[in-house]
Amino acid sequence: MLTLQSLPRLVSSFLEGFRFPSLTSLNISIPDAENARPFPINSLILLLQRSQCELQHLVLKQVPIPRESMMNILRATPTLVSLVIHEPASYTHCITDAFSRYLMECSVLPKLEHVELVWSYDASEGCIIDMIESRVVKTVAYGGVLGRIVLGRRKGLELERSTIERVNSLRGRGFHILLWQVLGFCWKVLERAIRHHAES
Incomplete structure (x- = not known):
């Protein structure tokens, strides 16, 4: 497992210098204050291609x-089993209608079982649910199991009633x-309880 929690410019230097043929899990987190900086996307893709690894968790x-x-x-990680994307608050977004439609394609991530998407702008929730439903159908058809799904908007904003x-139908x-705003609320309650216990 490889975890990177750093500034984009430092991540770039790291990605360009290594090769990880046995890498199965990759976790990248950028501080909110820094996510307006360009991320070294090409360096990441080249790392994955250079490593020729069978990444399962991203x-x-x-x-x-x-x-x-x-x-x-x-496209460089067709063996993914788990995909987690939390969009930043910046102007750069990937969870769009086109992205949701891409994930509906039969050849895309055929082994995917766990999905967690948290978006930060007004993405079409209907299109996102269409994608989830299509993956449910595809997974069942191929005899797989679509496991944990987490959906939500940044800062715990409520989803549309529809x-x-x-x-609920699914x-x-x-x-x-699971809905992200519920998870976020639970974490806040837990943090308050821990803080209260530490102070008492």
């Missing part, structure tokens, strides 16, 4: 990656779907 939090570049990253209704069919 986590990108607050990483400013445009949609086309994100799709190129996924989105919640469709999520839950009724036995699929494990």
Whole structure:
């Protein structure tokens, strides 16, 4: 597992100097204050291509990656089982309608079982749910298991009523779907409890 929590310029230097043929998990997190800086996307793609690894888990939090570049990253990681994307608050977004439609294609990430998407602007929630439903159908058709799904908007903003209704429908069919704002609220409660316990 490789975890990078650093500034984009430092990440670039690191990515250009190594090769990880046995890499199965990659976690990149950029501080919010720095995510307006350009991210070395080409360096990341070259690292994946150079390593020729079978990456299974990819986590990108607050990483400013445009949609086309994100799709190129996924093309370089066809063996992904788990995908986590938390968009930054910056102007660069990858969770768009075109991205959701891309994930609907049969040949894209055929082994994907776990999805966590947290977007930071007014993405079409209907298109995102369409994508989730299409992956449910595809996974069942291929005999796989679509496991944990987490959906939500940054800062715990509420989803549309129609989105919640469709999520509940999927839950009724036995699929494990969590809403990000609920998770965020639970974390805040837990943090307050820990802080209160430490102070008492």
